[in-house]
Amino acid sequence: MATLSVPHHPPSPAEDAEQLRKACQGWGTDEKALIEILTHRNSEQRNQIRLAYEERYKESIIKRLESELSGEFEKAVYRWVFDPLEREAIIVNVAVKQKIDYRVIVETACVNTPDELLAVKKAYQARFKHSMEEDIATHSTGDLRKFLVGLVGTYRFNADDAVDININLAFSEAKILHDAIVDKAFHHDEIFRILTTRSKAQLNATFNKYKDEFGTSIIKNLSSKTPDEVVTAIHIAIRCFKSPQNYFAKMLRISTAKAEKDENTLTRVIVTRAEKDLKLIKNVYFKRTDVPLEQAVGKATSGDYKAFLLALIGN
Amino acid sequence: MATLSVPHHPPSPAEDAEQLRKACQGWGTDEKALIEILTHRNSEQRNQIRLAYEERYKESIIKRLESELSGEFEKAVYRWVFDPLEREAIIVNVAVKQKIDYRVIVETACVNTPDELLAVKKAYQARFKHSMEEDIATHSTGDLRKFLVGLVGTYRFNADDAVDININLAFSEAKILHDAIVDKAFHHDEIFRILTTRSKAQLNATFNKYKDEFGTSIIKNLSSKTPDEVVTAIHIAIRCFKSPQNYFAKMLRISTAKAEKDENTLTRVIVTRAEKDLKLIKNVYFKRTDVPLEQAVGKATSGDYKAFLLALIGN
Numbered sequence: 001m002a003t004l005s006v007p008h009h010p011p012s013p014a015e016d017a018e019q020l021r022k023a024c025q026g027w028g029t030d031e032k033a034l035i036e037i038l039t040h041r042n043s044e045q046r047n048q049i050r051l052a053y054e055e056r057y058k059e060s061i062i063k064r065l066e067s068e069l070s071g072e073f074e075k076a077v078y079r080w081v082f083d084p085l086e087r088e089a090i091i092v093n094v095a096v097k098q099k100i101d102y103r104v105i106v107e108t109a110c111v112n113t114p115d116e117l118l119a120v121k122k123a124y125q126a127r128f129k130h131s132m133e134e135d136i137a138t139h140s141t142g143d144l145r146k147f148l149v150g151l152v153g154t155y156r157f158n159a160d161d162a163v164d165i166n167i168n169l170a171f172s173e174a175k176i177l178h179d180a181i182v183d184k185a186f187h188h189d190e191i192f193r194i195l196t197t198r199s200k201a202q203l204n205a206t207f208n209k210y211k212d213e214f215g216t217s218i219i220k221n222l223s224s225k226t227p228d229e230v231v232t233a234i235h236i237a238i239r240c241f242k243s244p245q246n247y248f249a250k251m252l253r254i255s256t257a258k259a260e261k262d263e264n265t266l267t268r269v270i271v272t273r274a275e276k277d278l279k280l281i282k283n284v285y286f287k288r289t290d291v292p293l294e295q296a297v298g299k300a301t302s303g304d305y306k307a308f309l310l311a312l313i314g315n
Numbered sequence: 316m317a318t319l320s321v322p323h324h325p326p327s328p329a330e331d332a333e334q335l336r337k338a339c340q341g342w343g344t345d346e347k348a349l350i351e352i353l354t355h356r357n358s359e360q361r362n363q364i365r366l367a368y369e370e371r372y373k374e375s376i377i378k379r380l381e382s383e384l385s386g387e388f389e390k391a392v393y394r395w396v397f398d399p400l401e402r403e404a405i406i407v408n409v410a411v412k413q414k415i416d417y418r419v420i421v422e423t424a425c426v427n428t429p430d431e432l433l434a435v436k437k438a439y440q441a442r443f444k445h446s447m448e449e450d451i452a453t454h455s456t457g458d459l460r461k462f463l464v465g466l467v468g469t470y471r472f473n474a475d476d477a478v479d480i481n482i483n484l485a486f487s488e489a490k491i492l493h494d495a496i497v498d499k500a501f502h503h504d505e506i507f508r509i510l511t512t513r514s515k516a517q518l519n520a521t522f523n524k525y526k527d528e529f530g531t532s533i534i535k536n537l538s539s540k541t542p543d544e545v546v547t548a549i550h551i552a553i554r555c556f557k558s559p560q561n562y563f564a565k566m567l568r569i570s571t572a573k574a575e576k577d578e579n580t581l582t583r584v585i586v587t588r589a590e591k592d593l594k595l596i597k598n599v600y601f602k603r604t605d606v607p608l609e610q611a612v613g614k615a616t617s618g619d620y621k622a623f624l625l626a627l628i629g630n
Contacts, residue, residue: 141504153464
């Protein structure tokens with residue numbers, strides 16, 4: 001359920017490379033042409049264009065675009081042209097280095113399937129010559145470290161593996177979570193154990209049991225508590241396990257809101273999801289706000305950046 | 316540097332299956348024939364024999380052997396016939412369930428390459444319908460849990476990846492480890508962070524720096540401390556990171572010693588290493604003890620069990 005649309009008979013990578021080159025030459029850049037090409041090619045096609053461009057013009061298209069463009073538009077294009085795995089590796093690396101933006105790390109660890117996460121970790125190692133785990137561990141401390149390294153480390157089940165969901169276990173672990181939340185014992189080892197090691201299917205059974213038994217969803221229960229970093233990280237992990245689409249729709253609501261406008265998050269969500277499930281996220285967004293996502297993004301952005309995002313949203 | 320020797324022109328899997336069948340039929344089992352076949356086939360050939368046997372005789376060769384054999388011999392054959400990945404998964408599962416034998420878990424996590432460990436974790440999931448991390452976390456507590464889940468969880472670098480070894484980092488982390496050991500602060504978060512997330516190459520640089528700076532090896536420094544479970548687990552991890560061959564040679568010394576005879580360990584080491592590096596381990600063993608491994612194993616065992624192990628050692 002991607003929003004990305006690709007022409008049935010796209011030009012060859014060499015032709016696309018030539019058009020991109022033209023758009024970058026002379027006085028002023030032809031942003032419209034850039035947007036038209038880049039936002040209508042899938043990741044495999046973009047990889048081939050990168051290779052064709054480099055072979056023909058002996059320079060990196062990424063570096064060229066960086067020097068031609070600027071501001072949020074540049075950042076968004078820079079994210080988009082990368083291979084998705086490398087892109088997520090870069091996003092995590094930036095998050096690790098910037099005062100550790102643990103929210104992005106939790107999101108990456110919990111939204112991706114285990115095999116996707118593993119591929120991102122391999123891309124991270126290849127690019128940064130460190131493992132993701134060691135960089136996260138080095139830049140965090142205490143319980144936040146324990147939680148983040150646990151989330152990133154565990155190789156969980158993939159959705160198509162045969163997992164045994166154990167209902168008794170779901171009940172007993174829902175109770176453990178509930179007791180800890182009631183006692184405000186958020187840093188409890190058992191919370192970390194459950195969230196960092198159980199399969200997503202088992203966790204969702206536990207969250208359902210939680211609601212059945214205690215009358216409120218775990219998310220609501222957590223929201224009413226004074227958040228510190230660890231509580232916020234737990235909160236995000238549970239939201240991502242329950243429904244990445246609902247989580248991302250909320251991120252888009254927050255990042256396009258006037259008061260809290262956050263281009264980093266806006267760009268990240270649209271660029272990383274356009275080829276995956278942005279159509280589903282758009283639907284959730286509309287249900288929750290009665291405003292089409294295009295309209296909200298259009299209001300919150302301007303210029304080439306706006307045109308670029310709207311093209312990816314499938315306007 | 317395996318000790319396993321395989322004939323240049325082995326019989327077909329169907330022929331082997333037939334010979335095994337014959338060896339199991341009638342009054343009494345022909346253990347000699349079983350040993351002769353099973354200890355001279357590599358894992359791929361053994362897999363094919365299993366399939367050929369099952370197809371032809373509509374029963375599992377593993378179950379058949381279990382019912383024919385007994386004692387330590389049965390256990391050793393049972394370990395050996397499995398595919399190596401599945402075998403390690405079973406070994407870990409047994410270790411998890413038996414009062415948590417954390418030594419075996421540390422060994423598996425630290426001796427295997429990251430890709431091997433990942434393959435073992437996938438085999439574990441397929442067989443036991445739980446992730447290795449969740450089972451370990453469920454059956455352990457406190458700092459031991461933290462250490463074990465960290466060791467098993469991190470996807471480190473493989474040996475052929477380009478890792479940057481950072482000498483300054485090796486120095487500063489050697490100092491952290493040394494200070495913690497001097498202060499007997501073995502449960503320090505930083506020890507866990509370093510050992511569970513750094514690449515093996517980086518860790519070995521750190522251990523070398525440790526010796527250069529402080530005059531004694533980290534192993535010796537640790538050995539002089541009163542061990543609890545966590546210290547023992549740290550100790551084993553470091554030994555396995557430094558040299559699996561030295562570690563296994565020591566395990567063989569201990570498990571064949573009269574006072575501490577331990578067939579489980581003896582079987583595990585010989586069965587898991589025969590197809591990998593048992594020749595190297597034999598060399599280390601001889602250098603350390605002046606006794607050939609065959610002689611020590613011969614003294615410590617008897618009967619079919621002895622014949623089976625000696626055949627795997629390459630006598």
